[in-house]
Amino acid sequence: MKRTLFSSVLFAATVAGANAAAAPIHVSDAWSRPATGTAVVYATIHNDSAEPDRLIGATSPVATHADLHESSETKMPAMSMSSGSMGNMPMSGSMMSMKTLTAIPVPAGGTTSLKPGGYHVMLDLRHDLKAGETVPLRLHFAHAGWIAVTATVRPIR
């Protein structure tokens, strides 16, 4: 309850503070998927300014938490399995893990993509997301401040 109140207050405060028109940061193609419990937000972030910036936080009224993440794939060493349940098949593979980040860099005059298998915002949902729904978000940048973004929940197919 306290947490809900806190994020609501934070959300209200950031709505008042956002000045997207003047910001050198442009966020486009923000999207999500139908989800229950946990959701993701991907987007393209462009930095028009001559200064590098960093995405340092996010908040959304649909979520109790929003975390900045990076998925990283680690190649697992090939195991030699000459017999057993998997026969003679090569057993190399990948392991996917997530890093919680304090910042996602956006280079000066450059673009950072939040996309499957890389950077993303993870939302701990208050309610399920359905295709066609929109998700309001505030993205917090170290220099550009708070930017209002609307993510579209895209259908699976």
Next chain:
Amino acid sequence: MNMVVNEWRRSHDRRFAAVLIFALAALSAIPLIALYHAFSPKPDRAPDFTLTDQDGQPFTLSSLQGHPVALFFGYTHCPDACPTALAKLTRVIHSADAPPGIRVVFVTVDRARDTPAVLKRYVRLFDPAIVGVTGSQKALDPVYAAYHAWYMAVPVNHGPNDYSVAHGTRIYYVARDGSMKGFGDYADAPAQMIRAFKEFQ
């Protein structure tokens, strides 16, 4: 005379004993080899298992014989890799280029949070051809072992029940006859997945 006979008998007994031991060892090896062949899975067989599906019903992998199957290990709180994999597989299921009758089996690596009810809400987001399975740790462990499915819970900072799970991203393709001829990865494009479904039949 008696001594000579005894001597002969002793050495004969020893030789007989050695032959007997050798013969017994050889004979017992035959059933051992037969047992080994009977109980070790065929090299190209997808290891079978019975777990619990999203409706709380027993689910046996081999019940899907006749269908091309993709098997994936993941968890419902996974924000990125798992829904990316299942979204692509959903597109593949509905692609005109893909073989008909595809089924996808999503085995949880997070049984603590992925109850059948949670799995039901999750797989419903994607497609009815996707079955979500869980089970007791005792039932799941041999499945993870048989498929060499790696996973590891990684704590995050929001509380004791909050963690992510690092896990393998392999897609296991099981042919209609229950054989397993190859793997893919969650990162493969849908077109590659379709090729894999065809190639690994």
